[in-house]
Amino acid sequence: MKLTFRRVELRLAHTWTIARTEGTNTSEVVIVEVTGADGTVGRGEAAPISRYKESVETVEAFLKKVDARGLSFGDVPGSMTYLETLSTGDHAAKCALNIALLDGAGKREEKAIYDLLGLGFRDQHHVTSFTIGIDTAEVIRKKVIEAEIFPVLKMKVGVAGDRENMAALREISPQKPVRVDANEGWKTREQALEMIEWLARDGHVQFVEQPMPTTTAVKDWAWLKERSPLPIFGDESYHTASDVKVAAECFHGVNVKLVKTGGISGGFEALRAAQKAGLKTMIGCMIESSVLISAAAQLAELCDYLDIDGNILITNDPYLGVQQNKGVLTFTGAVEKHGLRVTPRA
Numbered sequence: 001m002k003l004t005f006r007r008v009e010l011r012l013a014h015t016w017t018i019a020r021t022e023g024t025n026t027s028e029v030v031i032v033e034v035t036g037a038d039g040t041v042g043r044g045e046a047a048p049i050s051r052y053k054e055s056v057e058t059v060e061a062f063l064k065k066v067d068a069r070g071l072s073f074g075d076v077p078g079s080m081t082y083l084e085t086l087s088t089g090d091h092a093a094k095c096a097l098n099i100a101l102l103d104g105a106g107k108r109e110e111k112a113i114y115d116l117l118g119l120g121f122r123d124q125h126h127v128t129s130f131t132i133g134i135d136t137a138e139v140i141r142k143k144v145i146e147a148e149i150f151p152v153l154k155m156k157v158g159v160a161g162d163r164e165n166m167a168a169l170r171e172i173s174p175q176k177p178v179r180v181d182a183n184e185g186w187k188t189r190e191q192a193l194e195m196i197e198w199l200a201r202d203g204h205v206q207f208v209e210q211p212m213p214t215t216t217a218v219k220d221w222a223w224l225k226e227r228s229p230l231p232i233f234g235d236e237s238y239h240t241a242s243d244v245k246v247a248a249e250c251f252h253g254v255n256v257k258l259v260k261t262g263g264i265s266g267g268f269e270a271l272r273a274a275q276k277a278g279l280k281t282m283i284g285c286m287i288e289s290s291v292l293i294s295a296a297a298q299l300a301e302l303c304d305y306l307d308i309d310g311n312i313l314i315t316n317d318p319y320l321g322v323q324q325n326k327g328v329l330t331f332t333g334a335v336e337k338h339g340l341r342v343t344p345r346a
Contacts, residue, residue, distance in 0.1 A: 151176070229277065257284045293322060
């Protein structure tokens with residue numbers, strides 16, 4: 001096996017701002033390729049999250065420690081066990097390798113990963129939301145106009161201008177379903193409840209993600225869950241299947257991201273555990289290319305909701321994989337039929 005990797009700078013169509021970060025116009029990811037002796041190439045992607053003290057530098061540092069002889073398309077679980085001996089963290093780097101190994105395994109078996117996992121994929125069935133980042137009211141109006149074709153929007157909140165920004169969205173799109181993500185922006189249970197009650201009066205908000213910080217006590221989450229007029233979803237509070245017991249006390253649903261779970265294998269386990277606990281499930285993303293977005297789409301059949309629009313938010317996606325038709329995901333027309341079903345752009 002041979003392991004190679006490189007950085008890619010993704011350029012955003014609009015400045016990207018959420019409750020805990022300042023605006024940015026670019027985002028760096030690391031593309032990983034694992035090549036077998038027979039020439040099979042498995043491709044993966046790491047989109048590290050600074051919230052968890054991961055960066056392209058930490059991803060590269062981990063990848064340099066990997067002995068490719070410990071990787072195998074024929075034994076993905078064994079390969080992941082080997083990677084755990086190198087570090088207990090580095091989830092974004094492990095995510096990239098897990099995806100690459102499953103991509104290679106699927107190509108060798110001549111199956112898409114979703115078939116390798118026994119899930120299938122109902123083409124033209126799964127709808128992704130389109131995210132409106134925090135901005136001025138004027139820019140939000142422009143973003144909502146540009147997103148007219150998408151049937152569901154996701155609105156980033158958690159700042160002083162939440163009400164003005166929501167009003168700007170509703171000026172353009174009065175009744176479109178909206179999902180709200182506070183990214184830990186509301187600091188107390190009372191503030192969170194007040195804001196959720198305000199959002200509920202809108203009549204078309206589906207749910208609220210991570211209204212309070214992860215440091216919030218379980219009793220306060222339970223207090224909010226009991227009183228909230230809208231479902232609340234854990235994101236930063238839910239990483240892997242091991243978090244499910246606490247999540248079931250605190251939330252109505254969870255948002256799984258492959259860069260938190262360490263890849264498709266961990267994402268599969270996290271979604272299955274949430275379903276078993278009676279939680280609603282969603283798969284989300286960071287700013288990502290079509291490699292990671294297509295990896296997330298492999299698990300669509302395990303999800304009640306999808307928020308995998310990272311490749312739609314950028315202008316220089318280097319790959320072609322799962323695509324969207326008015327917000328509905330499709331692999332129709334994909335050149336690659338196996339593994340991730342992703343190919344480099346010409």
